Amino acid sequence: MRRTPMDKWISSKISKNPLTENLSQTEVDHYQLEKLSEIIDYVKSESPFYKANLRDLPGKCLLSLDDMRQFPFTSAEDLQDRASKFICVSQSEVQRVVTLRNPGVDPKTRRLYFTADDVEQTIDFFHHGMSTIVEPGQRVLILMPGDRPDTVGDLLVRALERMDVEGIVYGFVHDPVNAIREIVRQQIDVVVGVPTNTLSLARHPESHLIGRGRIKNVLLSSDYVSPAIVREFERVWSCSVFNHYGSTEMGFGGGVECNAFCGYHMREADMYFEIVDPDSGESKGPGEPGEVVFTTFTRKAMPLIRYRTGDLSRSLPGPCPCGSKIFRRLERVRGRICDFVRLGGNHWLGIPDLDDALFGVNELIEYQSSLTCRNNETQLDVIADAGTNRKQYVLENVRQALTQAMVLKNAIEDGSISIGAVVFGAVRKPESSSSKRTILDQRS
Numbered sequence: 119m120r121r122t123p124m125d126k127w128i129s130s131k132i133s134k135n136p137l138t139e140n141l142s143q144t145e146v147d148h149y150q151l152e153k154l155s156e157i158i159d160y161v162k163s164e165s166p167f168y169k170a171n172l173r174d175l176p177g178k179c180l181l182s183l184d185d186m187r188q189f190p191f192t193s194a195e196d197l198q199d200r201a202s203k204f205i206c207v208s209q210s211e212v213q214r215v216v217t218l219r220n221p222g223v224d225p226k227t228r229r230l231y232f233t234a235d236d237v238e239q240t241i242d243f244f245h246h247g248m249s250t251i252v253e254p255g256q257r258v259l260i261l262m263p264g265d266r267p268d269t270v271g272d273l274l275v276r277a278l279e280r281m282d283v284e285g286i287v288y289g290f291v292h293d294p295v296n297a298i299r300e301i302v303r304q305q306i307d308v309v310v311g312v313p314t315n316t317l318s319l320a321r322h323p324e325s326h327l328i329g330r331g332r333i334k335n336v337l338l339s340s341d342y343v344s345p346a347i348v349r350e351f352e353r354v355w356s357c358s359v360f361n362h363y364g365s366t367e368m369g370f371g372g373g374v375e376c377n378a379f380c381g382y383h384m385r386e387a388d389m390y391f392e393i394v395d396p397d398s399g400e401s402k403g404p405g406e407p408g409e410v411v412f413t414t415f416t417r418k419a420m421p422l423i424r425y426r427t428g429d430l431s432r433s434l435p436g437p438c439p440c441g442s443k444i445f446r447r448l449e450r451v452r453g454r455i456c457d458f459v460r461l462g463g464n465h466w467l468g469i470p471d472l473d474d475a476l477f478g479v480n481e482l483i484e485y486q487s488s489l490t491c492r493n494n495e496t497q498l499d500v501i502a503d504a505g506t507n508r509k510q511y512v513l514e515n516v517r518q519a520l521t522q523a524m525v526l527k528n529a530i531e532d533g534s535i536s537i538g539a540v541v542f543g544a545v546r547k548p549e550s551s552s553s554k555r556t557i558l559d560q561r562s
Contacts, residue, residue, distance in 0.1 A: 119439035124442075164207070232417075247376075260286065272340070286304060302328060314341070336360070383442060393408040475519045479516055
């Protein structure tokens, strides 16, 4: 098994020697401590927000990585409607501004700012991360936006060019038949996309036109990836399925899986990652689940210190089967804290629970879930979308899958919830690569 190319890339950035491939833990810790001290002093000098927020805390006085625990967290709420207070450069140096809108009816937005150097770091990560998945001469279909400069699709195309790989931006799939025929016409080798949007191709009746083995690899990003979805791509296309972890706040990229499929290899030359207790904020040890928190080392326009992602994961102890020994791996993200809603008692229901149950239903390509209160009882309603005309078959299997899901089964037994309406209908497609699916809680 080939060792992840992320190791050599990260090592060369830390040592500033392109031939370096193996570093000691001491060298990595020293580098990260030095970078943390530098970025803290930088934001305290240049960022109005951190100048006030970190006034009484040290920068260059950091003695160990554990000292980061004394610094306050930065939250998504901090960025809402006052992101300009985070900027550390002049407006003329800002090359890219990304606006993130909260789901639902919440009008608040978050803006992220990037210099040309910040954008280059993302391209560099995409270049080396994708080298696990593609080979020179191949073609990649990108099922994400890329019609404007510095969007995710555009950055990926530019990264692939450095590998002699052709990236073709298609955008989100709204017409599966057209996308399938484009894969055949363009002789696509690798597909990059959002999990359920890409699944609409594999589960479409005309998916057989692609042929088993045509697609070598699939890279999924931007949302929770259920094992049921991975198994479907493997079954239909006979391909390998890789998972990418990132967010706009990270600069679009945080880590990517290797051929061992045992966690994300994180870009530790650019960011420092922590796992903390979602409630107390206390640090968690290797193997303990919690919330992912990161600090950026090398961003110039808008560095973030201990940013709470809301994503649930854990640091994986020990070396990776691919041969990587020093750099950190994170387990596949299990969803976000806000994905989970309380049903009553000790029962919590999340998108990952529903995904794992429902995407095992043949022909289902997407669903929309909501909680309502009827006659003082919580009910779960589901709209199911499928690439088939066998509506009744899909609905019966969706209802059965819901009642057999462990979380729901236990909650149904003690009366905390019941299964309400399960109907067939179209589900809204993603509007951006940062779109996330949620359980709509309509209980007053």
